[in-house]
Amino acid sequence: MQPGLVERLAAIVGAAHVLVDAEVVRSYTTDWTGRFSGPATLVVRPSTTEEVAAVLQACAASHLPVVVQGGNTGLVGGSVPPPADGVARPAPVVLSTVRLAAIGPVDRVSNQVTAGAGATLAGVQAAAHAAGLSFPVDLAARDTATVGGMVATNAGGLHVIRYGAMRSQVLGMEVVLADGQVLSRMSGLVKDNTGYDLSQLMVGSEGTLGVVTAVRLRLVPHQPQRAVALLGVDSTAAAVALASELRRQADGLSAVEIFYQDGLDLVCHHCGLEPPFSAERPVYLLVEAVGRDDVIDQLASVLADTGIDDEATAVADDESGAARLWAYRERHTEAISGIGVPHKLDVTLPIAALADFERAVRLAVAGVSSDAVVVLFGHVGDGNLHVNVVGPPPDDERVDAAVLELVASLGGSISAEHGIGRAKVRWLGLSRSPAELATMRAVKDALDPEWLLNPGVLLDPQVDGGSASGDE
Numbered sequence: 001m002q003p004g005l006v007e008r009l010a011a012i013v014g015a016a017h018v019l020v021d022a023e024v025v026r027s028y029t030t031d032w033t034g035r036f037s038g039p040a041t042l043v044v045r046p047s048t049t050e051e052v053a054a055v056l057q058a059c060a061a062s063h064l065p066v067v068v069q070g071g072n073t074g075l076v077g078g079s080v081p082p083p084a085d086g087v088a089r090p091a092p093v094v095l096s097t098v099r100l101a102a103i104g105p106v107d108r109v110s111n112q113v114t115a116g117a118g119a120t121l122a123g124v125q126a127a128a129h130a131a132g133l134s135f136p137v138d139l140a141a142r143d144t145a146t147v148g149g150m151v152a153t154n155a156g157g158l159h160v161i162r163y164g165a166m167r168s169q170v171l172g173m174e175v176v177l178a179d180g181q182v183l184s185r186m187s188g189l190v191k192d193n194t195g196y197d198l199s200q201l202m203v204g205s206e207g208t209l210g211v212v213t214a215v216r217l218r219l220v221p222h223q224p225q226r227a228v229a230l231l232g233v234d235s236t237a238a239a240v241a242l243a244s245e246l247r248r249q250a251d252g253l254s255a256v257e258i259f260y261q262d263g264l265d266l267v268c269h270h271c272g273l274e275p276p277f278s279a280e281r282p283v284y285l286l287v288e289a290v291g292r293d294d295v296i297d298q299l300a301s302v303l304a305d306t307g308i309d310d311e312a313t314a315v316a317d318d319e320s321g322a323a324r325l326w327a328y329r330e331r332h333t334e335a336i337s338g339i340g341v342p343h344k345l346d347v348t349l350p351i352a353a354l355a356d357f358e359r360a361v362r363l364a365v366a367g368v369s370s371d372a373v374v375v376l377f378g379h380v381g382d383g384n385l386h387v388n389v390v391g392p393p394p395d396d397e398r399v400d401a402a403v404l405e406l407v408a409s410l411g412g413s414i415s416a417e418h419g420i421g422r423a424k425v426r427w428l429g430l431s432r433s434p435a436e437l438a439t440m441r442a443v444k445d446a447l448d449p450e451w452l453l454n455p456g457v458l459l460d461p462q463v464d465g466g467s468a469s470g471d472e
């Protein structure tokens, strides 16, 4: 620990918000999956943009790396320090956004709201709801995931098919750069073509270009009715065909999700749930539609036209029934963690390649780890599958390599919605060309010349360029 550091930071945020107790610091240094962990010098919790700026200036003056942490629900290790690797550099400071949690009044003229980076998704959803509106992004970690983390990862979630990912909701941002400069563009203008869109550059930058402190968000009309159907089908190809049909036919379609019988069994076992119906099918589609009226009738009529299998269908038109059906899909993540530390490979494929991928990925994993458990699920409407593999030790990356190389060979992307984090840095070149990588590094060099923000996340500081924070 550098002499005087604690006092300098305490003078900015107050002594109570500079955490140095080893036990307390440790509670910030392991990610949600348990796969990624590394030591931190201390944790600092600023409560305003000005405090964030002063903290970053103090860290930059000491050449100290900074890891930004919101709700720590990210699944690629980007919110925690790198493992101690013997390289002679100081362990990072963890900057927690927990105190940047204010949510402003909903502006019902523009249908927008300003939220602090540390505000939770559930908080934003509740504020929107109280004003008769909705926030369009939803995901199962809603009670903990923060607006800043969701912007930094360009989170997708359950309703991308209808509203787009986080990027589509961002109408302004306040962000602090590595040297403490504040960029603030919070006017909420829907149209504003005045040069580079720096707010959008921050979306998906995973804490490597700046610390987001507040975001201006788009809200959408609240849809009072919701219908949810769970449909058992015979194959991935049948699920993909049905998803495409629904996208063509069903008004108000807001989710088309997929999971498999093995995942359903695991969720039922882990969460103590009864199966949705007595018939079993290899593949399940969860479909949701929202609207103002007749939503259930419209969805039922579209489903009837597609010739669904009555034995393996459950439909819900009230909140408790909808929640019951959604639980089978949403609780996969916690159920998988119940059987071990997962390798999470969040990938996206051309929709036409999904069925081939589903077959090939099981073989590819078995080829490198014969006793691994593979659980697949995801957002089939977006071509996004979550490949979860439990069995191989956390640092055995052969399974990761096999899956990601297969994805690239089929024209997919190695990250659909979780980001690159620390988990996939080695494989970024499978989805980005040398010219794209060089341009990303140039952006990083320009905004964070010492590579102090989240070093080792997204881009590898050891590859040429970037002075790898405090190594010297």
Ligand code: FAD
Residues within 6 Å of the ligand: 032, 067, 068, 069, 070, 071, 072, 073, 074, 075, 078, 079, 097, 117, 118, 138, 139, 140, 141, 144, 145, 146, 147, 148, 149, 150, 151, 152, 153, 154, 155, 156, 157, 158, 206, 207, 208, 210, 211, 212, 213, 333, 334, 417, 418, 421, 454, 457
């Ligand atoms: P963190 O985990 O704290 O951080 C994530 C990344 O963002 C890190 O690189 C961090 O450094 C950076 N960061 C955080 N805050 C800031 C900030 N203020 N400024 C700059 N950088 C910052 N993700 C999906 O996309 N779709 C899903 O459906 C989904 N479902 C999930 C379900 C469960 C049960 C869980 C545990 C996770 C799920 N996730 C999902 C992943 C996760 O919730 C998202 O990635 C979310 O966006 C992370 O938010 P967070 O606040 O927890 O960020």
Ligand code: 2HG
Residues within 6 Å of the ligand: 075, 140, 157, 330, 332, 333, 344, 345, 346, 378, 379, 386, 387, 388
């Ligand atoms: C989801 O869609 C999340 O539920 C989590 O993106 C995915 O646990 C996972 O692999």
Ligand code: ZN
Residues within 6 Å of the ligand: 157, 378, 379, 386, 417
């Ligand atoms: Zn997902």
